[in-house]
Amino acid sequence: MRLAAGLLCLHLTPVFPYTLLVLRKFFKKYLPSHETIRQNRFIGLFGEQLQHHNLWHLHRRSVAGGVAVGLFTGLIPGSNPVQFFFAALFAIVFKVNLPVAVATTLYSNPFTIVPIYMVAYTLGEFVIGNGTGDMPQTELHLMDKNISEWIPALTDWIMSLGKPLLLGIFLLALLLAMVGYFAVRAAWRLYTIYEWRKRAKRRR
Numbered sequence: 001m002r003l004a005a006g007l008l009c010l011h012l013t014p015v016f017p018y019t020l021l022v023l024r025k026f027f028k029k030y031l032p033s034h035e036t037i038r039q040n041r042f043i044g045l046f047g048e049q050l051q052h053h054n055l056w057h058l059h060r061r062s063v064a065g066g067v068a069v070g071l072f073t074g075l076i077p078g079s080n081p082v083q084f085f086f087a088a089l090f091a092i093v094f095k096v097n098l099p100v101a102v103a104t105t106l107y108s109n110p111f112t113i114v115p116i117y118m119v120a121y122t123l124g125e126f127v128i129g130n131g132t133g134d135m136p137q138t139e140l141h142l143m144d145k146n147i148s149e150w151i152p153a154l155t156d157w158i159m160s161l162g163k164p165l166l167l168g169i170f171l172l173a174l175l176l177a178m179v180g181y182f183a184v185r186a187a188w189r190l191y192t193i194y195e196w197r198k199r200a201k202r203r204r
Contacts, residue, residue: 037099043088050088054095060188065096068181070104075116075173080105104180116172117165124168 037043043050054062073086083105091098108116 037088037102043084043098043102045085046088046092049092050098052092052095055091055098058097060185062095062097063100063188064181064184065094066091066098066100067104067184068177069094069096069101071107071180072173072177073101074105074108075120075169075176077169080109083108117169120168120172121165122168123171124164124166127167127171128164 037050069090070087073083073090076083076086084102087101087105088098090096091101
């Protein structure tokens with residue numbers, strides 16, 4: 001048994017660096033660079049806090065944590081700079097990958113925010129339990145406005161929906177963060193196992 005375990009360790013030892021290299025190349029290809037992040041005027045406010053090495057490392061915990069932070073802060077009402085700022089703040093507090101956190105917030109944008117907030121409102125109504133779960137007929141017109149007018153219009157729309165939406169946003173953000181964190185960790189592990197098996201087949 002010990003011999004088998006030892007042989008397994010010897011077989012898998014060179015696979016870990018290879019797998020990490022592949023994953024790092026993938027994330028580096030699609031993530032914003034360190035300099036791009038640091039030069040953002042909202043994120044740059046953190047100054048020396050951005051020097052911590054954990055904010056830039058690409059490993060399972062840091063990437064999963066970055067995705068969780070991005071999913072949570074992406075639902076904070078406001079424009080992308082506001083969400084970038086809070087994504088950076090949470091990444092610094094929890095010492096997770098900052099570029100991943102910032103990039104993940106982009107799932108929430110003017111084209112997806114309305115259906116996302118509809119789900120949040122329904123969730124808030126369900127938890128409060130004082131409504132039918134149907135969103136009030138409060139219309140939101142963005143396509144006939146300039147981009148500069150989108151944020152004020154969206155803010156007014158959010159306020160008109162009141163407590164169910166605000167509670168729903170928080171609960172949905174929390175739920176997405178938890179699901180995202182564990183999904184990334186599971187996917188990372190499955191990918192690593194896949195790379196092990198593929199490398200083993202090549203050797204045979």
